[in-house]
Amino acid sequence: MATQILNKGVSRRRFLSGMVAASAASVVGTSLLAPRSAMAATDTKANFSGEVLSGSHWGAFRAKVENGVWVDTVPFEKDKHPTTMIDGVREVVYNPARVKYPMVRLDWLKHGYKSDTTQRGNNRFVRVPWSQALDFFYHEMERVQNNYGPSALYAGHTGWQSVGKLHSAGTMMMRAIGLHGTFLAKMGDYSTGAAQVVLPYVAGAMEVYEQQTSWPLVLEHSDTIVIWGSDPIKNLQVGWLVPDHSPYAYFDQLAEKVKNNEIKVIYVDPVVSDTQKFVGGDQVKVNPQTDVPLMLAIAHTLYTENLYNKEFLANYTTGFNQFLPYLLGESDGVVKTPEWAAKICGIDADTIRELARQMASGRTQIIGGWCLQRMQHGEQYAWMLVVVAAMLGQIGLPGGGFGFGWHYNDAGSVTSAGPLMSGFSGVTGVDPIHNGSYKGYSNFIPVARFVDCIENPGKTIEWNGHSVKFPEMKMAIFCGNNPFHHHQDRNKMIKTWRKLETVVSVDHQWTATCRFADIVLPATTTHERNDIEQYGNHSNAGIIALPKVVEPMYEAKDDFDIFRELCRRYDREEAFTEGKSQMEWIEQFYNGARLQGRGIGVRMSNFKKFWEEESFIEFPEGTEWVRHESFRNEPDLEPLGTATGLIEIYCKTIADMNYDDCQGHPMWFEKTERSHGGPRSDKFPLNMQSTHPKHRLHSQLCSSTEHRATYAVADREPVYISTEDAKARGIKSGDIVRVFNDRGEVLAGAVVSDDYMSGVCRIHEGAWYSPLEGGKPGTICTYGDPNVLTQDIGSSKLAQATIAASAQVEIEKYTGTAPAVTGFHGPTAVTDINPLFPAMDLE
Template sequence: MSTETMNQGVSRRRFLAGMIATTAASVIGGSLLAPRNALAASEMKPIMDRHVLSGSHWGAFRAKVVNGIWVETVPFEKDKHPTDMIQAVREVVYNPARVKYPMVRLDWLKHGFRSDTSQRGDNRFVRVPWSQALDFFYHELERVQNEYGPSALYAGHTGWQSVGKLHSAGTMMMRAIGLHGTYLSKAGDYSTGAAQVVLPYVAGAMEVYEQQTSWPLVLEHAKTIVIWGSDPVKNLQVGWLVPDHSPYAYYEQLAEKVRRGEIKVIYVDPVVSETQKMVGGTQIKLNPQTDVPLMLAIAHTLYTEQRYDKDFIADYTTGFDKFLPYLLGVNDGIAKSPEWAAQLCGVPADEIRKLARQMASGRTQIIGGWCLQRMQHGEQYAWMLVVVAAMLGHIGLPGGGFGFGWHYNDAGAMTSTGPLMSGFSGVTGVNPIHNGSYRGYSPYIPVARFVDCIENPGKTIQWNGHDITYPLMKMAIFCGNNPFHHHQDRNKMINAWQKLETVICVDHQWTATCRFADIVLPATTTHERDDIEQYGNHSNAGILALPKVVEPMFEAKDDFDIFRELCRRFDREEAFTEGKSQMDWIEHIYNGARLQGRGLGVRLPNFKKFWDETGFVEFSGGQPWVRHESFRKEPDLEPLGTASGLIEIYCKTIADMGYDDCQGHPMWFEKNERSHGGPGSQAYPLNLQSTHPKHRLHSQLCSSTEHRATYAVADREPVYLNTQDAKSRGIRNGDVVRVFNDRGQVLAGAVVTDDFMPGVCRIHEGAWYSPLEGGKPGTLCTYGDPNVLTQDIGSSRLAQATSAASALVDIEKYTGAVPAVTGFHGPSEVTDINPLFPAMDL
């Protein structure tokens, strides 16, 4: 045994010995699920009734607080289209799934990193003091860095940030861990993983997160709007920052124009969307995953009928001549005609021609969604949509072209001229203590392949022109992030998860990720701490103070304090805080915007007046704007960010990568699984959609008990299926059903509707994983997590993005005894720790 290992062993003995005196009594105490009323009476000091202006991912609101308890939520008066979800935000603070105390998984407490990892997920945890939990955290950081180096520590996995410029959970984590040592990080994200890789090669920018053409210009100039696999009315309820919901006024105007026949709106979708229900228009119902054949057939029609814009293709694009042989079938003998596409997508050839002619008849705005790139070969959909828009020739004109972000972040709203606040940075400029070698492994991995990495250390994959060699991952840290929601093939994930030695999770809800962790640290919610945020996303309508609504519940700490105290253990507290308190940072962030505002001619009050008196500063609206207008006007002076500066219909850079599943121009590739006669459909005939939910933000708000009851069916996540599909299976509205395939099985509540075409069903992503037998692969999910059923394969070797939308299932009425839902409460309580100590592996 090395001296280093001996010292680590001594440290562990000290950690555990100290727990005997400090922990046993607290663990034997009462239930971890103390009622909120009891908590309020015993732990919170009564204060005067007050109303607090604050904000969230669902909008701004005024919280009524009585005797320290948040009792009512009223939407912000400046939000003219608030979402009903705002009523669920209070429940984020008060629900049975709150993480109340620092907790350590029972067997990890006994054996540390040598624990029986097959017990993860069995929900047996022991409450420990904060100091002890952070000591364990630091000890594991040291052990992994010293024994394996940075490639074994995965700490770059982040998801949706917390609202607030200071308290971004992932940023806090990366700043602190980065001061200790370098680590394995991620590339890309789950939301737009395929599109964000291919579109910079094709259109010069990610496109997916960009502002879109101002809605007033679209309403004035567009003749046709094609909404392709997108549902803005559903998805604009939430935002990355605090949404102002201003685009809803434009959708109301659009609905009026549709009623008057001034604009034609066409939905290419197998489902009647919320946008279609509000706005009206006509629907092209196509078989799932066959959007690319339909687009190719539109392009074929535009070309063969000479309806495409030859001048735009010549002046603003490159590679059309290399794409044409594929389109016309010169090379493979298959012309991508409407007749060819009709056999795949189920849309009659004449209807395809009619759609193409309508799009070419006047100014057309194409609104593309994200779900269609979250499938096998999802890059092809994004690429081909740009090609169709280029052939129409409307790119850069008001009310024309393409966009991939219309359903996100108040897109299309007028952007103000107000300042933008910077946030708390994940880097400090201070060198890490540990800066070891990655030992030939890659320092980052595509995020959607992280389970594949755990499962296959040493494996080399291709990604975006690079070789990625998976490291031997030993430890993972997640902060304000729930990979047990957003990753696919849950049972494969559970099996791979057992290879990790230590998992640490910092959160305020007992998500499945927490249940599968070894050390769980309780963080405050956004509403139990002070912060500041922009009001409006792309609109940038103002700056909103986020004062603490209520005091922190139980032993929850702010992420800032958690990581500050962790950094203190390796003498980097000063580097982490830069000598500032949390309020100092908030004032610093505000004053940066105030200084920026002076240069823009926008005057902001001093911080004290803003924080103590107004709490909100409103900016005036800006000027209408057209996406890609500068490129269209002066392509030589304002080129795109592509290799050629033009739209690349054929991309030599991608072609030179030599990938068989993503070549030099957009193509149709058959899927591993596809409904309506495609591969796998005989065994599992229904295409499962797992789109963004109507009632949540991903998995956030799923633990809000009262809110969940407003949409759950038989206490389960709804599964939407067509009337014919339900009748043939003997399923009625409200039945508990089993949704299953070879990857897993879930219970859900049936919603029978003709909004979905036959062969298509949907369970919204974000439904919490709730296993019947915790930690056991293959067990029944009692609530309805769709990622029990989805495929964990890369979109292609270019992006290696999620393929969540490529999944087939079947559904049957559940006839057994219906089990209780398991996912929405805290861990099992260990009531007697004393017998455990003699068995500890010290």
């Protein structure tokens, strides 16, 4: 029996019938039709003028506020290397894409879960009261749980958290939905999906999100730094928490050492990166997706020229002898010589040998990026990089070994001696109301396969040693999360999306996910609520208060209040809040760190003083640290987390899974499509890279109009193309071009650059999907979403991760009249619903 709704909202049927005779104002209420700013006279920030210290994924700042309006942003004085992206943060609050009110898709409002889902994406929504939207939300969860069980409700899809220890959108969602019932969850993520699965088997940890060796030790001890497919200068602008941008000071020092020939820096990359431009050094231009053959040839050179560390391999690794027959061609008839690799990776054999010799000539730090593991068989790149580092024998030494996280979260900065705050938890210990059977289906899916799950219920796939049977997904819930940015092959996704009966999205921007949802709830931005956060990520430089900068716009509510009110409908409000207000939670997080600080000799003020007077606490400096040092010093007492406790060059655990596309040791596998003579390069000759953007955090800030104008080309997302390829196609910088393949087409603005080798182009991921005809598969994207063009197949049976980097395209100059960009405004006003419904004022 369904739990009684404590909020006495009317039923959907009564609501619709009431609209026949009532005006929008009488049904919704006059206050809903007014912007929040018109009602804010009594709110605490409504008429405030002054500065507010706050923080974001782009760093800390001081917001200048005049009469309750945020007018300017100044970087925090403690941040010596602020990013210009700070200028776009204010626009997150004020932009045309703000979700202003609770909205329901027109046809879903008429027909509920039996609606015409082909209309999703046409952006036609009707505004409803908060109480009604939450009733719809609750009723749908009840219907799905009662009729199908937890396997049909997908509520585990999360992305980048909101900055703040309390208001983590995905955590809020999973806590509230988990109190109602169990649900289908996800495993892995899009950022590091292949590496995070294979590296625990090989190196005993995920590695990708770990702290790296302290930069001062690298600068002191390294002779050579190989930056392999990574661009720290570009990517360190953002952080999971509030970044302090401290690594940039070390890159200044590295640039000086390169200039003085004290350290040699080599970039293995088809593109001249921002880091290369900043630091200097030499580039090895490798054909896209062929890094593994290059690594194998380096390993062959190290072995045949006796440049490898036999003692390290004997004492700290296992399986080298099982790998050798493949390296030497005894198992497959192909010797992995530099001559063999040269034909694939486009680097002559002598250069490969010179690179191997340089790496073996002294202390070498290998800095690996994430973009390369986002290709087909991306596991092999991560695994092989560890093998090369193991052969060099410098893992655990200062300035040597490997790392996969140097471009992320202030990595390499010295971690402070300060405490860490806890945060709001996604679990409560309270039993859910619904705890039904999954009916033989899996209770989780690999996240990059979630569209396959919707498309193929009942199908069984292999993942990381498990068989995963796809359930029949009926309802999906997203909070502060935009899968229409994350996922590949947009047109396949749109067609498959129609199989879902109900989609709920909670957000503060009209992302494509909102446009393809049925119920959209307006959340506050980080800067319209109170919170608290660590300042500095791996550096943990201090604690910063995140007080409300301005009052919430329109009818936006905090995620905490949204889900608290949802939980009230099934008598779980107390379990959700634990009887605490938002400020009481924030004080609890602070006091937990304060207590922890006492135990380690770090004194912190009481919360009242911190919140009202200080706003920021700086922690004492910590000590320098070497990754894997304890393992090197005492491998028996400090083993790695692998099955053997050693680095596994050959991994029996993986071998026993019997996967054809990921076997017992790293290997080269041809791709389904690849540039420079690879498969499909005859029809689509350009490898399209969709790396992390230079001017955004994934899709965040793309809706910031003024900020977007600083990098857009002809109002479109830039596509970077080599001078040679542009000349062959009659393209010049500033042209609108069509980028296309068999999966779709986008318009973009051309930037012609000598930084790109021929056969390579780039559109940064996170460009908002902006279809010419909303909801129609195959329509051109007017702004330049690269995932219209990427493949949606798994990296291998081991990780089933995204392969966004494995995409071939063609580019041509667009000669027609370019359509307007469609993606950066709110929903279309519904004015054609008479005689059944009077039009509602959406403004």
